Amino acid sequence: MSSFVLFVIVVLEVRGHNIHTAFSCADLPDGTYADPDVCTTYHLCHSRINYTLRCPEGQVWDRWLHHCRLADISKCCRGDGCLESGEVVAEEVVAGLSRRVESLERENERPNQLMEQVAAENIQLRNELELLKAKVDSLDGRLVPGLDIPLPTAVFAVRVVSAGFDDSAAEGGCAEVWVGGHQQALNRRGINVVIVEEISGQTEDSQRFDTYGDPEAGVKLRDYLRAVTTGRVVLIAVKDEGSKYAADAMEELRNVGTTLPTMGYRESWAIIGKKGSKTSWFVEDRRQRYHGPTVVEALIPVSA
Structure with missing residues (x-):
């Protein structure tokens, strides 16, 4: 596990090379942090060393979800200043929750429909059973032992x-x-x-x-x-x-x-x-x- 962490750190250090920023990890615990000025940049702090990274093109760093996400950068950043205040994220979260609620409602409709169908079929079967019982009771004939099947008198x-x-x-x-x-x-x-x-x-x-x-x-x-x-x-x-x-x-x-x-x-x-x-x-x-x-x-x- 330590080898894997070291490998990731080395890779991130290479990716962050030549990215100049005033961000400092000196007083921060290990973790990922949003850049206060550039929304497409984030920082990995490890042992108080700063590894500055950029999100892929067309993505910004989400400081609440702690990963890069697709976004309209013009709505998020103005020049080098990051205007991301959580409103964009909040809107997306609300929209996502709304879609999930709609999906769950659709999923719940199917079991309810099946239950109604089974109930209707059960009523039909009970009615048919009552009709069959009435027919058996009305028939006059000798019975095979163990079977309620009337036989012809021949x-x-x-x-x-x-x-x-x-x-x-x-x-x-x-x-x-x-x-x-x-x-x-x-x-x-x-x-x-x-x-x-x-x-x-x-x-x-x-x-x-x-x-x-x-x-x-x-x-x-x-x-x-x-x-x-x-x-x-x-x-x-x-x-x-x-x-x-x-x-x-x-x-x-x-x-x-x-x-x-x-x-x-x-x-x-x-x-x-x-x-x-x-x-x-x-x-x-x-x-x-x-x-x-x-x-x-x-x-x-x-x-x-």
């Missing part, structure tokens, strides 16, 4: 949820089968089955087969599915663990539409199918242990 909504024992979604697992917004599964350990009449969309039967704790449960499930009327909608959800004794029922499960060769330990597994054929709305999914739950949904046309 279809019914189905949602099947399965979670194994180790899935984080439900402690000990879960099995839910929603038909037209109503939960129909027994929600007990093993393979939960719900049968829906395909023409009316009404639940016909709901059973649970404990294919973990009952060695005969796989055979019971096989015989149960064999007895289901062809064409019925078959909805299946596994809770907790259902693979241990399920092997005897796998062939009949394929008749509902499943393509899985077997079931994994504590996997979550959900099916929306039809006895005897595979339809366009058939859906099946499963998740390995720790990665459930499994959720499948479908809109099933009546008389499918």
Whole structure:
């Protein structure tokens, strides 16, 4: 830093060479000072040494701002006498402040306009929301679980949820089968089955087969599915663990539409199918242990 100051002083000394003036720095602290006689000249006092400098052509030394500035020299100086009394500077300061105030006012107008626009849009959105609520309330139809969307009476909504024992979604697992917004599964350990009449969309039967704790449960499930009327909608959800004794029922499960060769330990597994054929709305999914739950949904046309 000291080297830089020394360099500046040397440069200024060179620039001030041959400029003769009666100005003295002998009793002044370090700093810059206006020349009392010539408004285009100023003095740099450093260690009581006077470095006399001139402003660039067309500029005068501003004793209040302490730098050279553009000015009409004829208004500032008369011959060698400096008439600068601060009036010119004051006028410029006032003009500058006035321009700044105008700029700030223009800048403030924009946020105010945006706030008014947002408020108007908010009112419009609220009105539209009220209209939509009124339409929803006026429509008569069954609802998809969790969605306020009325459906035509020609279809019914189905949602099947399965979670194994180790899935984080439900402690000990879960099995839910929603038909037209109503939960129909027994929600007990093993393979939960719900049968829906395909023409009316009404639940016909709901059973649970404990294919973990009952060695005969796989055979019971096989015989149960064999007895289901062809064409019925078959909805299946596994809770907790259902693979241990399920092997005897796998062939009949394929008749509902499943393509899985077997079931994994504590996997979550959900099916929306039809006895005897595979339809366009058939859906099946499963998740390995720790990665459930499994959720499948479908809109099933009546008389499918």
